[in-house]
Amino acid sequence: MTATAEPEIGKARTRKEDEHLVTGRTRWTDNLVLPGMQHLAILRSPFAHARITGVDTAAAREMPGVVAVLTGADLAEEQGSLPCAWPITPDMKSPPAPSLAVDGVNFAGEAVAVVVARSAYEAHDALEAIDVDYDELPVVLDLAAAAADGADLVHPDLGTNVSATWTFDSAEAGSGGDVEQAIRDAEVLVERTFRQQRLIPAFMEPRSVVVDPTGAQITMWSATQIPHILRLMLAMTLGIPEHKLRVVAPDVGGGFGGKLQVTPEEVIALLVARRLGKPVKYTESRSETMLAAHHGRDQIQKLTLAARRDGTVTGMKVELLADMGAYLRLVTPGVPILGAFMFNGIYKFPAYHFTCTNVFTTKVPTDAYRGAGRPEATFAIERMMDELATELSLDPLELRARNWITHEEFPFDTVAGLTYDSGNYEAATARARELFDYDGLRREQSERRERNDPVQLGIGVSTFTEMCGLAPSRTLGALAYGAGGWEHAAIRMLPTGKVEVVTGSSAHGQGHETAWSQVVADQLGVPFEDVEVLHGDTQTSPRGMDTYGSRSLAVGAIAVVKAAEKVIAKARPIAAHLMECAEDDLEFTAGRFRVKGTEKAVGIGDVALAVFAAHDLPDGVEPNLDSEATYDPENFSFPHGTHLCAAEVDTETGKVRIRSYVCVDDIGHVVNPLIVEGQVHGGLAQGIAQALYEEAVYDESGTLLSGSFAEYQVPSAADLPTFTTGRTETPATGNPLGVKGVGEAGTIASTPAVVNAVLDAVRRFGVRDIEMPCTPMRVWNAIHTAQGGAR
Amino acid sequence: MRITVTVDGTAYTDDVEPRLLLVHYLRDRLGKVGTVIGCDTGNCGACTVHLNGHSVKSCSVLAVQADGGDVLTVEGLSRNGTLHPVQQAFRDNHALQCGYCTPGMIMQTLDLLAEEPDPDERAVRLGLEGNLCRCTGYQNIVSAVQDAAQRLRGGGSAESTPTEAAKSDTAPGGVR
Ligand code: FES
Ligand code: FES
Numbered sequence: 001m002t003a004t005a006e007p008e009i010g011k012a013r014t015r016k017e018d019e020h021l022v023t024g025r026t027r028w029t030d031n032l033v034l035p036g037m038q039h040l041a042i043l044r045s046p047f048a049h050a051r052i053t054g055v056d057t058a059a060a061r062e063m064p065g066v067v068a069v070l071t072g073a074d075l076a077e078e079q080g081s082l083p084c085a086w087p088i089t090p091d092m093k094s095p096p097a098p099s100l101a102v103d104g105v106n107f108a109g110e111a112v113a114v115v116v117a118r119s120a121y122e123a124h125d126a127l128e129a130i131d132v133d134y135d136e137l138p139v140v141l142d143l144a145a146a147a148a149d150g151a152d153l154v155h156p157d158l159g160t161n162v163s164a165t166w167t168f169d170s171a172e173a174g175s176g177g178d179v180e181q182a183i184r185d186a187e188v189l190v191e192r193t194f195r196q197q198r199l200i201p202a203f204m205e206p207r208s209v210v211v212d213p214t215g216a217q218i219t220m221w222s223a224t225q226i227p228h229i230l231r232l233m234l235a236m237t238l239g240i241p242e243h244k245l246r247v248v249a250p251d252v253g254g255g256f257g258g259k260l261q262v263t264p265e266e267v268i269a270l271l272v273a274r275r276l277g278k279p280v281k282y283t284e285s286r287s288e289t290m291l292a293a294h295h296g297r298d299q300i301q302k303l304t305l306a307a308r309r310d311g312t313v314t315g316m317k318v319e320l321l322a323d324m325g326a327y328l329r330l331v332t333p334g335v336p337i338l339g340a341f342m343f344n345g346i347y348k349f350p351a352y353h354f355t356c357t358n359v360f361t362t363k364v365p366t367d368a369y370r371g372a373g374r375p376e377a378t379f380a381i382e383r384m385m386d387e388l389a390t391e392l393s394l395d396p397l398e399l400r401a402r403n404w405i406t407h408e409e410f411p412f413d414t415v416a417g418l419t420y421d422s423g424n425y426e427a428a429t430a431r432a433r434e435l436f437d438y439d440g441l442r443r444e445q446s447e448r449r450e451r452n453d454p455v456q457l458g459i460g461v462s463t464f465t466e467m468c469g470l471a472p473s474r475t476l477g478a479l480a481y482g483a484g485g486w487e488h489a490a491i492r493m494l495p496t497g498k499v500e501v502v503t504g505s506s507a508h509g510q511g512h513e514t515a516w517s518q519v520v521a522d523q524l525g526v527p528f529e530d531v532e533v534l535h536g537d538t539q540t541s542p543r544g545m546d547t548y549g550s551r552s553l554a555v556g557a558i559a560v561v562k563a564a565e566k567v568i569a570k571a572r573p574i575a576a577h578l579m580e581c582a583e584d585d586l587e588f589t590a591g592r593f594r595v596k597g598t599e600k601a602v603g604i605g606d607v608a609l610a611v612f613a614a615h616d617l618p619d620g621v622e623p624n625l626d627s628e629a630t631y632d633p634e635n636f637s638f639p640h641g642t643h644l645c646a647a648e649v650d651t652e653t654g655k656v657r658i659r660s661y662v663c664v665d666d667i668g669h670v671v672n673p674l675i676v677e678g679q680v681h682g683g684l685a686q687g688i689a690q691a692l693y694e695e696a697v698y699d700e701s702g703t704l705l706s707g708s709f710a711e712y713q714v715p716s717a718a719d720l721p722t723f724t725t726g727r728t729e730t731p732a733t734g735n736p737l738g739v740k741g742v743g744e745a746g747t748i749a750s751t752p753a754v755v756n757a758v759l760d761a762v763r764r765f766g767v768r769d770i771e772m773p774c775t776p777m778r779v780w781n782a783i784h785t786a787q788g789g790a791r
Numbered sequence: 792m793r794i795t796v797t798v799d800g801t802a803y804t805d806d807v808e809p810r811l812l813l814v815h816y817l818r819d820r821l822g823k824v825g826t827v828i829g830c831d832t833g834n835c836g837a838c839t840v841h842l843n844g845h846s847v848k849s850c851s852v853l854a855v856q857a858d859g860g861d862v863l864t865v866e867g868l869s870r871n872g873t874l875h876p877v878q879q880a881f882r883d884n885h886a887l888q889c890g891y892c893t894p895g896m897i898m899q900t901l902d903l904l905a906e907e908p909d910p911d912e913r914a915v916r917l918g919l920e921g922n923l924c925r926c927t928g929y930q931n932i933v934s935a936v937q938d939a940a941q942r943l944r945g946g947g948s949a950e951s952t953p954t955e956a957a958k959s960d961t962a963p964g965g966v967r
Contacts, residue, residue, distance in 0.1 A: 014882055021890030022878040022897065024825015024865040031824040121808070121815075204829050204837060204891040204925045253827075253891030254925050286830035509889030509926050674885045681928030682888060709834035709923065717916040717929040746928075 008518035008528055009737070012674040015514040016533075027250040029208035029223045030283045037210070038067055040269060040282040041123035043113040043130050044292060045105035048141075048362040048702020049154070050134035052104055055113060060129040065122030068276065069130065071113045072102035075271055080237040082327070083262055085229075085482035086334035088358075092164040095155040095360075097327040099264035099271075104137070106154055106326035107364045108702050109291030111264050116272055116280065139702040140362045143300055143323045147359045154326055154360040163324055163358040164333060168340050168416065170352040176415035177351040179306075182315025186306035190387045196376045197772050198298040198323070198696040200290055200706070201369050202714050203508075205253020207293060208283040209266045211273035218274065221248045222266055225255040227506050227536055228544040229483070233262045233330070234270060249536040252508035256686070257368030258293055259508065260548045261330050265292075290707045295696050296369020298323035299336060299376055305384045306351075311394050311402045315351030318343050318380065322358050325365035331372075332365055333358050334481060338373030338467075341416045345381040346425050346465045346640060347403040352415040362702050368548060370686055371744040374466045375751055382462045382752035390763065396461045396756070397429060397438070404463065411733070418467065420638045421733040425463060428664045428728045432642040435726050436662040441646050449764060456764070457659070458647045460757025464749040465640035468741035469554030469732075473632050486632040487551070488543035489559035491520070491567050493625035495612035497605020499524060499531045501563075504544020505556030506536045510743065511675045512552060518671055519557050519737070523564035524604055525591020543630070550639075550741030553671060558735045559631035566627035571607045577618040578602055578610055637732040637740035641665035643749040647757035651765070654780030656692055656758055663749065664726040668740035676742050680725055683746020689715050690747075691754035692773050713773075762786075794858040798823060799867025807854045813847075814838045816854035817864060825866040825894050829923070836922030839895035840864045846902035848921070865894035876942040877901055877935075886935035888926035895922050900936050908944055910936070 020026055057069040072079070082097040100111050113130050117123035138152035145151055146161045154161055170176030183189065209222040218240065224230050227247040235242035252259065265282050273280045284292075302319040322336040340354045389399040405412045407424045414420060432438075438459070445457040470476075473484030488504035501520050505512060517531040534540045547556075568588055575593035576583040579600055586593045594601040607625065610616070614623035643663040649656050663680065670676050693713040697705045706712040713719075731738030751772070758774045759767065766786035770778055795804045798821060805820055817823040817840070826849060829837030833851040840849045841863040849862075868875040874882065877900050887893040896919065903910065903918035910918060915936045916929070924932060 014885065018882045018887060018890070019874075021887055021893050022865075022874065022881050023869050024823075024894050026825065026827075026890065028824070028827060028891070030828075031818075033822075121810075202925055204835065204889065204923065205827070206829070252889065254889040256925070286832065286835070511888070678885050678888055678927060678931060681930045682926045683928075685928035686925075708832040709830050710832045714923050714925065716921070716923060717919040717933065720916075720929055722912065722930055722933070723928065 008521040009671050011518065011672065013514055013518060013528065013672055014674065015511050016517060017511060017513050028205060028253060029210055029221045029250060032210045032221055032281065034210065034212055034279040037279040037281055038116050038118065038276065039120040039123045040272060040280055041115045041120065041127050042111045042265065042268070043127045044288065045101065045108055045110045045112050047105060047134050047136055048108045048139045049137040050105050051137060052101060052112065052132060053135050054133040056131040057113065060115060060126040063122065063126040063129055065118035066115060066126045067118070068116040069113060069126065070272065072098055072100040075100050076102050078238065078271055079267060082264060082267065083233045083237050083330060084328035084332060086331045087480055088166050088333045088337055089164045092333060093158045093160070094163065094328045095158060099267040107362050108704060109364055111268065114268050114272060116276065141698055141700070141702055143321050143359055143361060146361050147321055147357055154362055161360045163328065163360055166337050166356045168354040170415045173417050175413065175417045177315070179315045179317045179351045179353040182306040182351040183304060183317065186314060187309045188307045188388065188391055190305040190384055190391060192303050192384060192387060192769065194301045194380055194383060195771050196297040196299040196301065196379065199296045199369055199690060199694055200696050200712055201256045201258025201296055202712070203254030203256055203258050206284045206286055206289045207259065207263060207265060209269045210279065210281045211269045212279040213273040213277060214279065217244050217246045218270065219246045219248065220266065220270060221250055223252050223259060224249050225252065225259040225506060225508055225548060226546040227538055228504060228546050230262055230266065231538050234267070238267065238270065247538045249506050255508045256370040257296065257372055257548060260368045261294055263293070287708050290712060291704055292364060294329055294365050294367040295325070296366060297376060298366050301376065301380050303380055303384055305388055307388055309392065311388070311392055311399045313347055313349040313403050315349055316343060318354045320356040322356055323363065323366055324358050324360050325363045326360060327365045329365045329367045332367045334479070335366065335368060335373045337479065339377035341418050341467060342374045342377035343381055344414055344416050345378060346405060346463055348405045348412070349403065350415060363698060370683070370747045372549065374744065375687065375748045378464045378466070378748045379752045382464065383755065386461065386756045386759070400461070400463050419635060420465065421635060422730050423465065423638060423640050424666065424728060424730045425640060428640060428666050429463060429642040431726050431728055432644050432662050432664040435664065435724055436644040436660065438644065454650060454652050456649050456651055456761040458649060458757040458759065458761025460645040460647065460753040460755065460760060462643040462749045462753035462756065465638050466744060466748050467636035467638060468550035468744065469633055469637040470549030470551045471636060472634055483545065484632065485545065485555065486630050487545050487556040487559045488628070488630045489556065489563045490628040491563040491626065493567055493604065493608040495609050497526065497530065497603065497608050499526055501531060501533045501560060502541045503533060503535045503556055503560060504541055504546070505552040506544065506546045507552070508547065510547065510552055511672065515553065515671050515675060516557060516560055519560055520564060523561055524567065525589070526604065550743040553739050554637045554732070554735060554741040555631060555633050557739070558737060559629050561736055562629035562631050563627045566629060567625055570627060571604055571625055573618055574611060574621060575602050575607050578607065633734060635734045637668065637734060639665060639667045639740040639742060639745050641745060641749055643753040645753040645757040647754060647761060649758055649761040649779060651762065651783055654776035654783070656774055656779060658688065658721040658754065660724065661721050662724045663746065664728060665742065665745050666728045666730050667742045667745065668732040669729065669738040671739065677725060679742045680746045681723055683744060684723055684750045685715060685720055687747040687750030688720065688754050690751045690772060693719065695773050792855050794855055796857045796860055796862055798862045799864055809853065809855055811854045812850055813852040813854050813857050814849035817849060823864050823866055826864045827891060827894060829891065834923070836895040836899060837892055839898040839922065841898060841902065846899050865897055877939040880935040880939035880942060884931045884935035884938055886927060886931040892922060892924040896924065896932060900939060903936065904940050904943055909940055
């Protein structure tokens with residue numbers, strides 16, 4: 001066995017995953033075909049709010065190929081309620097959330113009946129023959145109106161549309177001062193209301209689920225981010241013994257939080273398969289994804305920032321209205337409160353108050369979407385900092401520097417009650433400035449202003465941090481989240497010296513197989529190629545908390561490190577026995593136990609073979625080199641960075657073009673720069689899309705107008721610029737790899753950078769704000785309205 | 792209706808419903824599941840294959856329209872275990888993450904490069920406009936297409952093309 005001399009960590013390894021993905025030899029859920037498999041199609045409500053007074057399925061049952069037609073009433077006894085795992089307050093209101101509607105529907109697209117047929121085409125044909133009688137009820141669409149007294153109610157039984165109110169106050173928490181006092185004492189006050197539009201995660205692989213009830217266990221394959229959580233939740237809510245259920249997430253085509261869910265469709269497929277005793281498949285169409293898979297964001301943020309005339313921020317008050325949609329799904333209520341800890345950003349102002357009111361509307365539920373709570377918070381603070389800079393005629397970078405936590409001040413206890421372990425905002429900002437040519441672009445900006453160029457240039461700044469590596473279990477407990485934040489790993493040294501790594505982190509495009517192989521190669525000193533990473537199946541990987549919140553590397557890979565340490569510890573006495581020396585005389589480097597000061601050595605693979613043969617082991621030693629570890633982080637990790645955007649705004653058409661985009665991200669140590677770069681690019685695309693392109697729009701009847709890729713503008717290659725990326729490296733102090741996490745950074749930081757740039761270009765016309773997405777129409781309107789329509 | 796279609800070099804004759812989409816014929820009847828479906832409006836390009844030498848969105852073509860035709864899917868690209876240069880370029884440039892858009896992107900790239908063997912960045916971006924990717928932000932896809940173009944023009948294997956990531960700078964100024 002050859003030992004790798006050069007460390008794997010830090011190498012831009014091309015991915016192990018890619019060979020099968022570029023050749024089409026993939027295992028998407030929808031590819032599965034099982035003997036006797038039936039196909040499901042789901043009838044969805046055309047109304048946003050209605051009582052169901054009757055469902056006639058007789059004609060549908062007679063259609064060719066149809067095996068069964070089931071309604072919510074048929075499944076009422078067994079379907080339970082879809083789980084919400086995050087009761088943020090003890091008195092939180094949460095209506096029952098059936099998978100298949102029983103009495104009524106509360107959003108357009110809610111599942112009303114399911115057809116089981118020989119083929120998907122036949123199942124869809126039969127949908128048309130189902131006759132449902134609806135009694136329409138008033139729709140509840142406007143978030144602010146829904147929260148007000150006297151509003152029409154989504155769930156009349158609850159007596160209110162408010163699900164919960166959650167508050168954090170720095171004076172009460174002892175992490176800072178009194179905001180009201182700061183506001184009274186302020187020399188400058190900036191008050192703004194921002195809207196975080198509703199977004200659709202838009203993973204490229206539509207959701208799909210296959211259930212086979214015919215074995216000793218029920219097996220579910222699902223395009224999910226969370227096979228482990230899904231199994232547990234299905235077991236708990238449906239009363240299926242957990243050990244009788246296996247969940248597999250094969251290749252999964254993107255998630256972005258959108259597949260962090262226990263979906264109605266998974267429950268329906270499971271119940272139907274069990275009832276029929278036959279395998280079934282449900283694969284949704286894109287239109288169904290848009291309509292019925294959870295959406296993200298959708299908040300109204302009312303902010304008050306108090307400051308002194310020299311630019312020192314003295315306090316911030318945040319009042320949020322968060323749209324839950326019609327039901328609370330898995331983590332719906334917790335998304336806005338995750339943001340509560342991030343509204344202070346990278347700044348050290350001394351007083352902070354946050355209140356969030358979670359509100360029901362007759363729309364599809366919201367839940368996690370890339371960044372979950374943190375993009376919303378970062379947007380708000382970074383927009384406010386720009387508004388304050390404008391108010392004080394300060395350069396936005398200068399204003400930030402006057403308020404940020406300096407490098408010497410880490411670790412830093414924030415006003416929101418977190419401890420930021422490390423950071424260097426100065427370094428990242430300096431690097432970004434340089435890559436961007438900040439001063440040069442500012443010069444060009446004033447030239448364009450002077451000559452009244454119809455195309456104005458705007459420069460947008462966003463300096464950010466985020467909490468990732470979700471999460472210390474104790475913290476989650478304090479926030480009333482229903483589970484912990486640990487991650488599990490196992491390592492099996494095979495007799496030939498090859499290594500199987502089992503991880504509870506379930507990848508859907510993040511490249512775990514490659515990154516974990518690099519980590520293990522360094523830890524055990526084995527070649528990268530000799531490591532196989534197994535994940536996404538509760539049978540091969542029985543324990544896990546799955547992938548979301550940029551936790552895979554910062555939590556999942558650390559569990560792998562811990563498991564590797566145990567393997568080495570287990571091998572050490574055996575190696576000593578084989579070489580007839582004392583354990584203390586051994587050093588382990590590059591995959592070999594060496595007797596210090598001699599050439600005598602044995603590779604870990606040789607130990608594995610000796611253990612397998614078990615002919616000559618020390619007394620009492622178990623004949624295997626396997627280990628398991630469960631790692632619970634002590635703190636979050638806090639990636640940070642500085643993003644700069646130059647946007648050209650055509651003042652005659654309102655069109656925005658990103659001229660250049662520079663980001664310098666500090667994500668601590670980097671395991672694979674190739675993967676990191678890819679994550680950053682993808683994140684930027686999603687954040688820029690929120691700023692400029694994407695919005696889920698409902699009409700006044702509650703119908704989703706942006707129900708396909710024709711209307712919901714996921715940007716194409718032609719819509720996005722080439723990004724310039726840089727890095728600084730300030731290791732996280734809380735884990736042995738010094739890693740922080742990168743999955744959400746680009747999304748979190750880029751939205752405010754772009755909007756700030758757009759506003760910077762058009763402020764001279766008196767424009768104070770433009771709602772996202774900043775479409776040509778909105779930008780043009782903003783300019784004209786600010787000019788009294790006379791421009 | 793009875794149709795005869797050559798797919799990835801093999802001729803198939805089948806009875807199909809007139810409404811059967813080519814993508815469903817490929818996936819459900821022939822087991823060619825490398826071609827995937829991302830939408831129902833012809834907007835995403837995930838299902839892109841070649842029909843008679845040109846890229847088409849196979850969700851917008853009926854199987855019967857392919858009668859007598861020649862279809863090439865991503866599964867027909869690699870020969871004897873050797874990746875096609877476009878596949879290799881996608882791999883080397885980390886032009887995919889979840890990989891769901893990848894078959895369509897690769898097939899569209901082939902069409903793009905057949906028409907314009909040396910496209911500049913703008914031409915690549917415009918040429919891929921009908922194919923959506925949610926993961927990559929497209930930058931590495933653009934690099935991959937240009938890398939593939941070079942390989943196909945005989946510019947030698949760019950196996951060790953420095954990727955964007957390798958080029959990205961790391962300023963250690965922040966190390967504590
Ligand atoms: S599946 Fe064919 S274009 Fe989307
Ligand atoms: S790689 Fe995931 S959609 Fe393109």
